[in-house]
Amino acid sequence: MKTHTRQDYLQRIDRVVALLQSAVAEGDELPELAQLAAAAHLSPFHFHRIYRALSGETIGQTVARLRWLRALQLLAEPAERVTETALAVGYETPQAFARAFRQTFDATPSELRGQQGRLHEAMQRLRRPAKQDAAEQAFEVEVVSVEPFRVVATRYEGEYRELDQAYGRLFAWAAERALLERLAGIYGIAHDGGPEALSGRGAFDCALAFEGDEVQGDAQAQPLQLGxxxxxxxxxxxSYDALGALSDRLIAQWLPDSGYVLRDEHLFRHFLDDPEEVPEAALRADVYLPVARC
Structure with missing residues (x-):
């Protein structure tokens, strides 16, 4: 079967951007997730995650960037009025447009229109996503078969750097049920929250695995299957705080040319060390991507 190269993936992302750009330029409704995923020949399950990893921005950030680019293109036309420009890029009033414009460009629309060099420089900058750290990282990846196993998980929503509190509540739940002596592993499942989802925040399942008989869940913690x-x-x-961004980079740098594609399962992490007992620089975690051969 066809190997999906990095260039192939980037061309898919370009097709998505072209669809979004056309909708913004025409003032049309934005394409639905299924349409964007189909244009990229990607599963809707992982579409947002792969798009963010390869483009360096979320779908929402792309749309905002393209709308500002369209606004500047219209302002570059001498006959175009600010009111029409505001309406064309989705603002209900020119006042709201002007406020947002000043926050973004540190100038009013009329001021920037009068500075053609600065206007065109801003347009050029918006044609591509903000430059990301392009430093390549060597990822030593092995593809393994993992037998299904059960965990008990609780859902947390918010900044991932606050996850220790959520895990603390889950450990307290397990302690109340005399389960800690059977603890077999600490896991986490980061959920992709959609077009605005940023690495480092969103919904996250804090999970514990136990040896022996299957643990029954309740309203506080529910059983899940991983693997x-x-x-x-x-x-x-x-640092565990870096796992979100590094997982995106793993997808962007390893997945293309690997001979594998992502399956419709959630990525999960196996935390091997306790941050309260191990120095941050020495913490270990295994990141698992669900894959299938191309």
Whole structure:
């Protein structure tokens, strides 16, 4: 079967951007998720995550960037009025447009229109996503088969750097049920929250695995199944706070040319060390990507 190269993936992202750009330029409704995923030949399940990893921005950020680019293109036309420009890029009033414009460009629309050099420089900058750290990182990845296993999980929503409190509540739940002596592993599942989802925040399942008999869940913690099938495993050493951004980079740098594609399962993390006992620089975690051969 066809190997999906990095260039192939980037061309898919370009098709998505072209669809969004056309909708913004015409003032049409934005395409639905299914349409965007189909244009990229990607599963809707992982579409937002792959798009963010490869483009360096969320769908929402792309739309905002393209709308500002369209606004500047219209302002570059001498006959175009600010009111019409505001309406064309989705603002209900020119006043709201002017406020947002000043926050973005540190100038009013009329001021920037009068500075053609600055106007065109801003347009050029908006044609591509903001430059990301392009430093390549060597990812030592192995593809392994993982037998299905059960965990008990509780859902947390917010900044991932506050996850220790959510895990604390889950450990307290397990302690009340005399389960800690059977603890077999600490896991986490980061959920992709949609077009605005940024690495480092959103919905996250804090999970514990236990040896022995299956643990029954309740309103506070529910049973989940992880594993099953092939998984690309990469070990991270260092702060757990970096795992979201590094997982995106793993997808962007390893997945293309790997000979694998992502399956419709959630990525999960296996935390091997306790941050309260191990120095941050020495913390270890295994990141698992669900994959299938191309």
């Amino acid at each position: 099953g099938g092939l998984w690309a495993r990469w070990r991270h050493v260092g």
